[in-house]
Amino acid sequence: MSKTIMIVDDARSMRGLLAITLQGAGYTVVDACDGQDAMEKIAGQKVHLIITDLNMPNMNGIELIKNLKANPEYKFLPMVMLTTESEESKKKEGQMAGAKAWIVKPFKPETVLNVVQKIIG
Numbered sequence: 001m002s003k004t005i006m007i008v009d010d011a012r013s014m015r016g017l018l019a020i021t022l023q024g025a026g027y028t029v030v031d032a033c034d035g036q037d038a039m040e041k042i043a044g045q046k047v048h049l050i051i052t053d054l055n056m057p058n059m060n061g062i063e064l065i066k067n068l069k070a071n072p073e074y075k076f077l078p079m080v081m082l083t084t085e086s087e088e089s090k091k092k093e094g095q096m097a098g099a100k101a102w103i104v105k106p107f108k109p110e111t112v113l114n115v116v117q118k119i120i121g
Helices: 012-024 035-042 061-071 088-097 107-121
Strands: 004-008 028-032 050-053 077-083 101-104
Touching: 004 012, 004 035, 012 028, 012 107, 028 035, 035 050, 035 061, 050 061, 050 107, 061 077, 061 088, 077 088, 077 107, 088 101, 101 107
Parallel strands: 004 028, 004 050, 050 077, 077 101
Antiparallel strands: none
16 A cells, blocks of 8 residues: 655645656655645545645645644654755754754755655655
8 A cells, every 4th residue: 555645835836746756656645735725635534744845825834744743643743844945943943843854945856755765665
């Protein structure tokens, strides 16, 4: 059975690029356009990993991570930030919220796959 990864990004093109990369490696993909959309779509689904952008409308990536980590059902769900932000203070904030890794855009598809494989196999 393939593992399911949720991609959360307000850029449709980024969600598409990540979906192609991940599906090509055998993962099932669910996508959401922002944190609020992700909160609605994750309900009742078995997701093994979330890859989220930081800067999004309605609910940003750090707010999403904090909201999910506050829910016992998702407390141990690994989450990765994929963003244009590279400031150490933002990385620290993401890490404190519970992000397992931080990937800076633009990225190489193999970088994302390496991170995903290290975290969920």
